[in-house]
Amino acid sequence: MPCIEPDWPAPPRVRALSTTRAGGVSIGPYQGLNLGQHVGDDPAAVDANRALVRAHLGGAQLQWLQQVHGTAVVLAGNQFLPEADASWAATPDYACAVMTADCLPVLFCDEAGTRVAAAHAGWRGLCAGVLEATVASMDCAPERTLAWLGPAIGPRAFEVGPEVKAAFVAADNKLPLRVAGEAGSAACFVPSEGRQGAFMADLYALARHRLRVAGVQQLFGGDFCTFSDGARFFSYRRDGQTGRMASLIWLSD
Template sequence: MTDAAPELLIPDWPAPACVRAVISTRSGGVSRPPFDSLNLGEHVGDDPAAVAENRRRLAAAARLPAAPVWLDQVHGTRVLDCARAGESSGESPGESREADAGITGQPGQVCVVMTADCLPLLLCNRAGSRVAAVHAGWRGLADGVIEAALAGFDDSAEQLLAWLGPAIGPDAFEVGPEVRERFLQDDPQADHAFRPGRPGHWLADIYQLARLRLRRAGVGFIGGGDYCTVTDSRRFYSYRRDGVTGRMASLIWIE
């Protein structure tokens, strides 16, 4: 068991002081290979006791005010209102829910998404009264998970801030022509996010695809988007690179 503290990333964005956000890396946990070391996913085949210890370490390092509302992510567009999580069933707010985004306006409640190549997107309003965490793989992105999350804010889009966390980079995300066509059907400008790869394939920039949608919606600030989970094996898990691997977490809450 390592005694090293979890290595966390802090978004560089002009969020209000009351909005806190952190992104975990793969460092500082107790999981053994191939999940080494700070795997936070319970669904990937890791030792449950190791995952529990990793989540405890994350909570301590990030000084989380409560257990995160962990989601069962399905590459869809459902947005969970974390403030109501478990109310109807009496279950603990810390238990998983099937959704690909969590949103809350309740101070002390932690929204979280897990990723290992897909794009984690954090949102808040300039008033610091509402925050969201979004899991945006290409399917969810194409189907409108960002737009669904933005709809959970009462503010005008200009009053919203977005930060794009660690995801597969534009030199590593090879897709088939059907993926490109799916985005072009919705927005011809998406063509700028693709460039030819090996014959019959395209290299896609998931950061650019997300920015296009955020700009089209009128979001006032868009930051982040300068990572690659595939090439940075020291800091990040990557499903595309390793297949069997752990998961990072992107968390946001209001103090």
């Protein structure tokens, strides 16, 4: 199963990966390794694809979520398919998983390799504070936390209306004092050349800004574009009817 492994200095017992659309048995608009059961794909194909993923986990069970673009964070293994957009774990029993197809997956671990977490950050959840909520749930010092930003829509492809920029700028006013050198969310938007009044939004830059303000300084990843790389990634904005990738993190024994 082709996948992307984070390039970050995580402790040896922290294991993590992001799937691509390569491999798998799904066909049609879900061609490849679609892991989403809610997108209209053949359930048997999704089950077969998920079995391929489980084979990489060394015994850990997957904690899937019912993602709603919110800020709820759950303990992995605490319940079946909880309505949440992030989970965390402190034992090797469960792997935290989030599904995306343009939204931003963010994986977390602490320097000691005792805690891991995964968050689904579409622009609504990101603006509402899902990353800060995930960091807080891990119960470790933010300055000793590592974060990896996985495959998401890139800044040259994510056109949004002015209300999105306004929401982030308004949210900035409720954040703690900015760290030195932080320009704020407004700097993460540039005027669109395609639609008057619209902006091109940089999800990666927005996430880095929010994480730095939350005290997380060890930031990695953030150099993908699901929209422009159709060979590797599903993209809802590009295709509409499409599959989902997953980003996973877990602790090994």
